[in-house]
Amino acid sequence: MSIDWQNFTPLASLAGGVVIGISAGLLAARSGRILGVSGFVSGLFDRDKEWTARLALIAGLILAPLLIGTVHTLPSALPDVGWPVVIAGGLLVGFGTRLASGCTSGHGVCGLSRLSLRSAVATGAFMASAFATVFVLRHIA
Amino acid sequence: MRPLFALAIGLLFGAGLCLSGMTAPAKVQGFLDIAGAWDPSLAFVMAGAIGVGLFLFRVARRRLPPPSHRVDVALVVGSLLFGVGWGLVGYCPGPALAAIGSLDPKALAFVAAMIAGTGLQRLVASLRLSAAGFVATDVDRSVTAEACGA
Numbered sequence A: 001m002s003i004d005w006q007n008f009t010p011l012a013s014l015a016g017g018v019v020i021g022i023s024a025g026l027l028a029a030r031s032g033r034i035l036g037v038s039g040f041v042s043g044l045f046d047r048d049k050e051w052t053a054r055l056a057l058i059a060g061l062i063l064a065p066l067l068i069g070t071v072h073t074l075p076s077a078l079p080d081v082g083w084p085v086v087i088a089g090g091l092l093v094g095f096g097t098r099l100a101s102g103c104t105s106g107h108g109v110c111g112l113s114r115l116s117l118r119s120a121v122a123t124g125a126f127m128a129s130a131f132a133t134v135f136v137l138r139h140i141a
Numbered sequence B: 001m002r003p004l005f006a007l008a009i010g011l012l013f014g015a016g017l018c019l020s021g022m023t024a025p026a027k028v029q030g031f032l033d034i035a036g037a038w039d040p041s042l043a044f045v046m047a048g049a050i051g052v053g054l055f056l057f058r059v060a061r062r063r064l065p066p067p068s069h070r071v072d073v074a075l076v077v078g079s080l081l082f083g084v085g086w087g088l089v090g091y092c093p094g095p096a097l098a099a100i101g102s103l104d105p106k107a108l109a110f111v112a113a114m115i116a117g118t119g120l121q122r123l124v125a126s127l128r129l130s131a132a133g134f135v136a137t138d139v140d141r142s143v144t145a146e147a148c149g150a
Helices: A010-031 A037-045 A051-069 A083-099 A104-113 A117-140 B003-020 B025-032 B041-059 B073-089 B093-098 B105-147
Strands: none
Touching: A010 A104, A010 B003, A010 B041, A037 A051, A037 A083, A037 A104, A037 B093, A037 B105, A051 B003, A051 B093, A083 B073, A083 B093, A083 B105, A104 A117, A104 B041, A104 B093, A117 B025, A117 B073, B003 B041, B003 B093, B025 B041, B025 B073, B093 B105
């Protein structure tokens, strides 16, 4: 293992994390909702009275990089992988996060902030399999 | 949850993702590649988010039901599957949605597949639930029959 100093951005990443934590905390404090993105996506299938609000949050999430992109060049979003991997990855992320009732935001940020054992187990599991996947991808396959 | 407030939270959350570097799949994979040239940045994202979160969620605890500590097979298997997908492409759900605006065909395909996967899990869960419902109905019937002396 060696540290990739060239791409290491401790301050920006810490600051970004703080902003993420504030947004999740504000939603919890004011609306009593957990900011879990996979849950919000899943909620698009439920046409209840919160449907518009869920869509609005997702719209904000989509708009943010576009607004920031007008004043600051953001790194390319292009994943450097083949089409079958893109599709398989998307299916796994969608299916897996719903089976586990949460993703990086719901379990990783909100759940860990609430000291939930359930979220700690989920976060440990998805981090472990993500590390293992990249290891196989880059060092074995 | 008011739509306008939800929009503002989405904008703030999205800005945080951009600032943190999580919207760049290559950077995410750089963090996950612990055996290669490791970029530890995303550990700082978690530290920042949870550092603030510990305080804010404590303030908000009366607005939320108590956190669950239930650990089951679905939680572990689902999380393991999610991690594989995350590692393969470098997108978790938030950054994937944030990439929609780039109109990058692969990012759009990933989001479409992610929504399809979500729908598929919901379908499987509802089928299992209705199957369980039939079982419960059968039990109810036999209980009712017993109660009637049948």
